[in-house]
Amino acid sequence: MPGGYLGKILVVDLTQGQWEVEPLREEHASRFLGGGGLACRYLYDLISPSTDPLGPDNILFFTTGPLVGTRAPSCGRYTACFLSPLTGIWGESNAGGFFGPEMRFAGYDGILIRGRSPEPVYLWINDGKVEVRPASHLWGLDTYRVQEAIKEEIGEPRARIACIGLAGEKLVKMAAIINDNARAAARGGPGAVMGSKNLKAIAVKGSGTIPLYNEAAFNEVAREARDWVREDFTAQLFHSGGTAFWMDLGHEFGDVPIKYFTKGYFEGTGKLSGATMAETILVKTSACYGCPIACGRVIEVKEGQYKLPVTEGPEYETLCSLGTLLMVDNLAAVSYANYLCNSLGLDTISVGVTIAFAYYLFDRGVVSEREVGFALKWGDPEGALRLIELISRKEGFGAILAEGVRSVGERFGLPEEAAHVKGLEVPMHEPRAFFGSALAYATSPRGACHMQGDPYAVDSGSAIPEIGIIPGDRFSVEEKAWMVARIQDWRALYNSMIMCQFCSPGPERIAKLLREATGWDIGIEELVKIGRDIFDLKRAFNVKMGVKRQDDHLPSLLLRPLPDGGAQGAVPDMEKLLADYYAVRDWTEEGTLKPERLRELGLA
Ligand code: SF4
Incomplete structure (x- = not known):
């Protein structure tokens, strides 16, 4: 096995409650490296057009890559790959934090999950030891509480955990996997796939290291690369303003989607910018494993209707999808919506776009207060907050929205008004601006x-x-x-x-x-x-x-x-x-x- 790889894939069959270790297929790694590339080569053979994305035959493959967990800058990510229940095509979603490196320190390049457990379970992977543990008592917990509960149960406060919230349990097609507090592998519904397997969480802890072909030379290049990145102008923008640094600049270009993609200018963008966040609710910055950039924002909303404890703040994408897209310029409200989505385990982009579509339909009289249960008014975050809860529980109008924007468009006979491509909701960069x-x-x-x-x-x-x-x-x-x-x-x-x-x-x-x-x-x-x-x-x-x-x-x-x-x-x-x-x-x-x-x- 070449350097950069542990050479092992943990394969877990949840139907049988069994696991085994398979050698990493070197011919796939040498051609497609790791992450989404490696996983796609595996899934090309394992998934067919008749595979039900929410059935036991779907695969949920957590992969890393040859640089993950090394001293190379900003290589602390993992990828969840699967047949997407939202789109029916390739599903790939990666997240930062520390879960990916920890998976490697525990001895694995990837964890391939198949089957469906008859009862809720979680995996506890500790330096190569694997347990499939009951999780019925954890079912229903939000993502913050389940991470704490598992750490306490296994007696390992430094374990890294990837989990689902209520949305994943309910098979909401926009459900995310949340790890390391509030990092999200969100797009395409990986949380729903995890929920369909009755898998509440994966906890990992490891003490191994990554074998490298030439460790001394690698570490020297890694040091040089980190120094270079620290001086990089764009990286400095990410550090000082978070991803929200783009709000002001993007707005100048017309790149910020506004009022469900129907406008290009919104006075309220300034209230949602990285600079405003820094002046108001920012507590400190945060970084994923080995990252010199630290684009993460830790925030606190100390008072008011949208009071929040110290928590991860919203990214640019969320500030748009649950802010500008709804004409909402209340930073505390958007932060609260972000917190809610993270705790319920929802993709903020897909949920924001789908909710904005509901506002759009309401505005045009296609849906009424009777159908929704309450009014949806541009600029008012309250409707969105209520819809987030309803989507996560698949209740009332939320059950309709939980299927994603494509499905909503088809249901109301307006497929060309639904902002998606191949079923995945459009992210927060205006396609008419670039x-x-x-x-x-x-x-x-x-x-x-x-x-x-x-x-x-x-x-x-x-x-x-x-x-x-x-x-x-x-x-x-x-x-x-x-x-x-x-x-x-x-x-x-x-x-x-x-x-x-x-x-x-x-x-x-x-x-x-x-x-x-x-x-x-x-x-x-x-x-x-x-x-x-x-x-x-x-x-x-x-x-x-x-x-x-x-x-x-x-x-x-x-x-x-x-x-x-x-x-x-x-x-x-x-x-x-x-x-x-x-x-x-x-x-x-x-x-x-x-x-x-x-x-x-x-x-x-
Ligand atoms: S902190 Fe930001 S820049 Fe650094 S790895 Fe995480 S997401 Fe990337």
């Missing part, structure tokens, strides 16, 4: 997604010249397809090492890190190739699940000119973007991989 975002949303492997390619960052100034990525005209469709494909490949690589995307030590240092970790002969060219292979692999998985060109589709809602703001009047030409993109990717006109490419990837 045409590259529109193309990335249309083609991302997990549906509308800003983490499997972030062209908005490129065209707002983040260059990676070593791999040809340079900012262009954000409203031009020329050359856009090449840039989008390249940044998607680059993020596919990131999501497989796994390195946080806010950390940019540069391609040469990343190649050196992987070289000294594994002993493989990796340069920048190989990095790009690995990224492209991973991206194509995920496309092949989705094609196997039935995805076609017509699914690479943005709803009409997102292709109408905005009336105001920094993207006023701009609409991308999706047909041209997609045609160029398929050509760049060398896919067929139907958006499928050619037979020779499938053979090259070892899939045919």
